[in-house]
Amino acid sequence: MGPMTESTEPDMTDVTGADDATEMPDWEKRFRAPRVSLPEWAEDAPDRSLFVSNATGTYELYAWDRATGGRRQVTDRPNGTTDGTLSPDGEWIWWFSDTDGDEFGVWMKQPFGGGDDVPAVPGLAASYPAGLAIGRDGTVVIGRSTDEEGSTIHVARAGQEPAEIYRHRESAGVGDLSHDGTLIAVEHTEHGDAMHSALRVVRADSSVVAELDDTKGGQEELGLAVLGFAPVDGDTRLLVGHQRRGRWEPMLWDVGTGEETDLALGLSGDVSAEWYPDGTGLLIVHSYEARSEMFRYDIATRALVRVDTPAGSVTDATARPDGTVEYLWSSAAHPPVVRSTAGGVVLDAPGMAAPGSVPVEDVWVEGPGGRIHALVQKPAAGEGPYPTVFEIHGGPTWHDSDAFAAGPAAWVDHGFAVVRVNYRGSTGYGREWTDALKHRVGLIELEDIAAVREWAVASGLADPARLVLAGGSWGGYLTLLGLGTQPDDWSLGLAAVPVADYVTAYHDEMEALKAMDRTLLGGTPEEVPERFEASSPLTYVDAVKAPVYISAGVNDPRCPIRQVENYVDRLAARGAVHEVYRYDAGHGSLVVDERIKQVRLELDFALRQLRQLRQAGTRAEGR
Template identity: 85%
Template sequence: MGGMTEITESTPDSSSEPVPGTAPASASGMPAWERRFRAPRVSLPDWAEDAPDRSLFVSNATGTYELYAWDRATGEQRQVTDRPNGTTDGVLTPDGEWIWWFSDRDGDEFGVWLRQPFGGGADEPAAPGLDASYSAGLALGRDGTAVVGRSTDEEGTTIHVARPGSDPVEIYRHRESAGVGDLSHDGTLVAVEHTEHGDAMHSALRVIRIGGASHAEGCEGGSVVAELDDTEGGTVELGLEVLGFAPVDGDTRLLVGHQRRGRWEPMLWDVATGEQTDLAIELPGDVSAEWYPDGSALLIGHSFEARSELWRFDPVIRELTRVETPVGSVSGATARPDGTVEYLWSSAAHPPKVRSTAGREVLDPPGMKAPGSVAVEDVWVDGPGGRIHALVQRPAGEGPFPTVFEIHGGPTWHDSDAFAAGPAAWVDHGYAVVRVNYRGSTGYGREWTDALKHRVGLIELEDIAAVREWAVASGLADPAKLVLAGGSWGGYLTLLGLGTQPDAWALGLAAVPVADYVTAYHDEMEALKAMDRTLLGGTPEEVPERYEASSPITYVDAVKAPVHISAGVNDPRCPIRQVENYVDRLAARDAVHEVYRYDAGHGSLVVEERIKQVRLELAFAERHLK
């Protein structure tokens, strides 16, 4: 219950040269910004449905993010995985006897599932007979059944049922992206999210009964029980997501997220009868949900204007009750069998903690504690597509300040009032930090998220420009010391912004970016190809003018600002070849740039590696901004 939650500050090996302007150090001599990265932290613990004392969590206690088993009855904790580049993807079997974990190659996300006894022992193949792939979801049943989703460039998405002592049986195959949603409590029904209609941003749902005769193309090992598709053939852009089957044998209700009212909210879908029950939870913003363990209620996650909170909802009497949490962001929550709720909470000013409604901290890792940071201020700016929400952190003193525009990745993601060690490091060094939830961001309604299609990158930069103008006019930002920065999609927007708005930015810091969109498309993992086809309306061969207009390499010769680029050599999302193409163009005209390549994938799970990257960026900014 309560799936593993991502720890957002995951990561870089460090030289010892001090960075000019470093914030005051602790008594041990370590700067506060470094302590924020090095302080031990933990994820929200996952737990076995039928053995709730057995839990699994992620921690950076060794300096690398790895999986840990925790027996709550005895208090014993042990490290499950130990790999040079870290491990974060793990799942407990319902009986708590086994830990499944995904083993890739140095962060390339291409691998196989292994399993290890909860109490320790040798790893073994968890689903023998399935070759390495990108993961497309996993669901584990009570009788040892596993539903394994796979994605490869050659096959597209395939989903297999693996049972002990038997060869895996394929139950789904399609060229477009898809994934395992959930397995019913009795292990007979599998919910699949798919994009067979060709819109990778909006999934449809299919429920398959395991083991029946094939009733539909792509379901050789099972029979189709039900279909739900809100896209209407792709003409109406409404998505669906699987939130989970009811945790009771024989209960065929599936909790589903939908966008029928312009935002994410839950409903109940009885896959046996077809009945749909709209829960009509009247909260502004996006609403998600998961079941309480006995199926009697729903735990509601509510996200609105960069903050989140929890509620308990009784679907019978339609009663909504607040679950008290501090103001900030809840990045994961789970209801326990005793009715208490555990949740991972933080704010920009306060480091994350796993808390319980029982009034205690659930996991408090030993060692140094992360220092707090500066609270965010909310700013709303009128933009070409509507009001834009930005989060601002100010350093001590009077402005205008050198200002870092830290642009989030995704693009379907959003910045929130949550603790982030990277922005806090810039604040420590005297920079203001501005984070913009541009069009394409989640949490502001479906139309805002879907607005970036076809003019990809350029729309987001219009919103960033509007907030930049506010930052300068308000006296916050020094117009001569504006830094455009970000990772992944944020790195892409950084490079695109430096080329399309060359006079606006004094410096650029791009981590794991898309730099050459056409080459990136041909080299990236298949699921991202599908997303790019959705965003841009086709392949580079079908709509070359759109890829050209949205590609940073198109504008590389216009870049004036010094630019620092960091990239993982094993990155399957923003592959290294397309970064090298961009760097070669910078080097050909002796443009001021610096490139740091590291041996990992799309980011690193090694704390010292992450610190090294931030140190390099701080030093680069200090040299060029004076």
Template identity: 80%
Template sequence: MDGMTEPTDVPPTVPAASPRSAEPSAPAGRDWSSLPDWEKRFRAPRVSLPEWALDAPDRALFVSNATGTYELYAWDRETGRQRQVTDRPNGTTDGVLTPDGEWIWWFADTDGDEFGVWMRQPFGGGADEPAVPGLAPSYPAGLALGRDGTAVVGRSTEEEGTTVHVVRPGGEPVEIYRHRESAGVGDLSHDGTLVAVEHTEHGDAMHAALRVVRLDGALVAELDDTKGGTKDLGLAVMGFAPVDGDPRLLVGHQRRGRWEPMIWDVGSGRETDLDLELPGDVSAEWYPDGSGLLIAHSFEARSELWRYDIASRRLSRVDTPPGSVSGATARPDGTVEYLWSSAAVPPVVRSTTGAVVLDPPGPQAPPSVPVEDVWVEGPGGRVHALVQRPAGATGPLPTVFDLHGGPAWHYSDTFSAAPAAWVDHGYAVVRVNYRGSTGYGREWTDALRHRVGLIELEDVAAVREWAVSSGLADPERLVLTGGSWGGYLTLLGLGTQPDVWAVGIADVPVADYVAAYQDQMEALRPLDRTLFGGSPEEVPDRFRASSPITYVDRVRAPVYIAAGVNDPRCPIRQVENYVERLAARGAVHEVYRYDAGHGSLVVEERIKQLRQELEFAARHVPAAAGPRPDGR
């Protein structure tokens, strides 16, 4: 489902609590040195890439788990002072600085349900207050803050669909956009006169069109690549030029079968292609002076950075180590800061100066093993999988097939604590970038329509056959697991491929697709209609064919399910429907319900869940070697 979040070790910053100790936490009665490596990887302090204020670049905002819960932190780079901004039981990751750096806006939901309001707090500390008092709670649909204090706020509710409001300093919110289909605020121009909106009014929620309006809602320009006989071509806002009066908008497009940027002058309508001959997906952002673009290139599960000079139309490489860049930003002095990691090496915020930009306090996470690349011929083309195995181990091994969420996402060569934990316990881990994944071209991403879930599992089956025939995987000890969309595929796979999986472990899954459609947040329904070609009432056979509950009576493997009781993306009722069917036939299963939404931002909770999953797997698919889940 669009917007289904994939659990990560460092939540991104999308952007009055008192400071607390930033030392990593350990269970009562145990010190850090006695903890197993897999727990240390979760508990070690992490930081996201700091976001800096446009007109106050020494003021920054970042996310950290330093207190044991992922929260927002303010950082005065001039003085070095860091301050915890939010302090909530279930954590906070959505925040943004105002351009002048005076205020921090953060989104306040209830226990992870993603439904709430924007709050704000002075950068230097102080009481929280409603950022937009006149707007009722909603799901967020984008936010853009102007240099004069104007805010453009996107909202999504079941009653209203998507709305966009402009809020001027001291004024009441004024609605400038409304539609039943999904949409969102893209950006506000540097001089605060133009608003870019991504929308799917044409009914294809996988491929957005763009509209630029003035603050009163008056139309300035439109760009829609789904018109004129074309289809399946999406657009994305990457940002207005950082210059007053400059109407150029950086836009992502898919006209050559992959994501790449172009510059669209919304005043004249002129489109300038950048002629980037890079083989993978490309995103970009402006350098602060508007003279160039910072290019992020993702290809075959790795990424790299480039600088594009607009005047000369030339690319120059920005040196980064082999691995993956999870975020990058160009600073006013021309340097670039980026968050980097690989499967073997924990993440770090680096600068092109060679310095570490933001070093979290306390011990570092232990390293893991590198990934191996595997390419397997599948029914829809070559399937890319990333494989990790215990150091020095020879097969056949008990093997975990870990399926990513999204579905429009992909696994890359980045550091992740969960697969590293499985490796520590003696399992090989295979992560499959099935059809529907990003990073392999538009056709690959768009291929899962109508036969939703079933297409992805065909690719998983092809990789599974390779893993067994190559001697890596023991065919009697195969674990299928995943979170979000990966959890959905896990349950669907256990029912449609019941003879091949020994254990299934599904986190925050779709289990009953019709009930999920009925209960989920409003913004996700248009995507489901796009994927299936209609609603459950319009195409019931497609929903039935792709719903795990259709095949629940065929499931033979023991099943573990973890679900957040406040999850708006994969709601709890549809999980309970599936569990009741398992229980009615006496199937071996365990269910863990926890007080959060679509995954947890609390480190101790994440450790608890993974420990339970490791123990469940060990009871049914024991590894030949490796530590027990309790570390002994």
């Protein structure tokens, strides 16, 4: 490995942080800058809103009274709180209480104006959440998941014990409750395919009203999703997402008559939708090639009218009773902001603003399964080839987009190029692309990552001697698997909350993820042991050559700690270069200081290891 030029040397400064905001590096400011989510508003009291913010240094729920301008912090827990909602009348804030980020707990509620937290549904034991719907008459529908019971759904009314109306071993959850509280939409996977749900509408006494199942009749690869009942009493139309044309699109399903109305919007990418509050139209969010745009669809005229938004990504949106639309928008270069079509910023957190970053460039690479879309960010100064981080997204049913991300921006600040690959398995490129990874899990995604890696080196973007494979959750899994199956391709690896030992992970993880793994791999470890072995990073751990950094939450129910320790023990037994950071939280952290600490540790590890690789290469050249 030859000496690096000054323009392509990774920035070794600003890793340890600073004592105050005036000296704080930009990468840290991006994490510390206060953020707010899109405010949810109570359906019958739209001035009452609920949002999430990190203003105190931990992500917590906040109430906002738009009429008075008053804001107050609702929750205050060491590991943070983000899962909450409002009752339709705005009188109560519901929030999910777990233990140290383990996602296992109960629903609590608190008066909107403040007061004591009380159990929202006394009589229901702790579980993993699987949907919640609150009716205007006080009826509540709660979805639950436990390893022992599988999926259950309960109806609770004031003064009565919760009544179970649904139970199945496969994953299921609450979709929505009709405006008049008489109909309950359930998403279920009783057919055994956890990636593609069917729908059932029932009454509170569990009697079935209607069924919609696109997995029948040889269409096992199609799925459905509940998008919401019409916001009008007595209206039995349900807005449904479907994949009948190979991508997600909305349609209307009248559960009373069985009539289906195909909207046929003619948009190329995935389309989601929600009702305008008066029920006359739909707010459409169209995601295509890592960016998004919005439209208003008039149900009576079938007219589709564009809602102007800047280029970038809309990660959340809602239509207000006055017809305006509020939305959370960002791009890779511009931090997130809650905007309104009425103009201006809807809600802003006080404090310093997050510095911007560099924009993304689109790259299309021919791969073994078709064209692969990748997003590339380059340092503002210097020329390639750059030290390059392949930042691999989680999910796997997710995709990277032209949206603001503090993690990749930190690498760019330190002189790295960042490449993010929307591999097969990612959403946003059609059903076939998303479903392609079945049975050869992990290996298929890595084929696409390898194709983009080859392009990055051949194009002069990436220095092949300074390539970092990194990611969290599924991205962490692909990182460890890639280090073992492509050992000569990567200089080092950074894996956060990864699957490391697939068999042990299956036995220890939450029940809903077991169902997903059975779908992806075609069975349990006992039924298809060869597939689990082929897809497990532990199988290839002895082939790993690159230094490895792993971080893991000790309370993680998705990628449990025991299977991570199994992998680490194997690294240690053979004397492989590795470092491990364990922290007291679940699948990631909601505490800003903890997030910054983790990024700092990753930066420090990468810069140290690349420096040592450079020195070793220089010594080799001198012999």
